[in-house]
Amino acid sequence: MIQRAGALQVRLRVAAPIDAHPITAVFGAPTVGAAIDDPDRLVILAEDDSGRPIGWAKIHRCPHDDEQAPAGHYLGGLGVIGAWRRRGIGTALTVPRMAWIRKRTDEIWCVINPRNEASLALHTGLGFREVGRGPRFHTTTFDGGVGVLLCAREVPPVDTLTP
Template identity: 50%
Template sequence: MYFTIRTTRPADVHGILAADIAAGRTSLSETERFADGILAAVADPTRLVVVAEARDDTTAEGGSGVVGWAKTHYWDYADGPAPAGHYLGGVTVRPEFRRMGLAAQLTEVRLHWMWERAEFAWYVVNARNEASLALHRRWGFWEVARGARFHTVAFDGGEGVLLSAARPQG
């Protein structure tokens, strides 16, 4: 089995929604609002939404569809210590496809897209999310600030971390 990472099309929304439900991130009661948000992100030229598709050449249809997805955000204003700029959004991978490097691949694609547009990439995460913090270290993310919220991301019952990584030189 191998994976393809590509830019999302509006027709991918159902696969993205299925992946989010399988991962326990979206409930059935939230599907309409969730789908509308994904479609808005796909249509926004300041953002990138990507999907991971599993491919298995031994299956009749040649693939398993969307098994993961990720997005970026763009804020055109500063919010306290969080500057305007391009931010990594969350990564979702279906449980049966985790630990295969998909989160790293989805992150790598988004970072390259962001660094084509800006010198710095930004990212916010719950301070207790060790897996995410470890994943992002490979791209040189460093801590900038801690707080209860950054832009529209609130950290109820926890502390958030604002991180940044500079575009590689060369």
């Protein structure tokens, strides 16, 4: 699928097992192969005109509550190559993940390091609201010691969201 990311056109597609190595090599995501193979997860790849990976993002499902965060589908693992940042690719990778989750549940979760102001702005701009802070959510810990738990419950229908 060709997606507009700001003034750019970026090709987005669901990652296949053959994409695990390039995603790991470019973005340092060693567990992406397991995510690609898991039907409860989704990995999306963004490519430039020549088919080179320029971004990726995934979803994971936490089947159980922990002390800090509920069970549910979480956005996670979003990466964009430095030269391609601040061009709308993160949003282009996030909207289809939200659509995928929305088909399964009414709640979309994510955890973010509060130091990552760009990610906080992206997610709050798409309807996420802070519901908690803590040192760990499920297996995720945070540089700086505290993370933010966000949830989107009353998100507009995904077809009205524009990347």
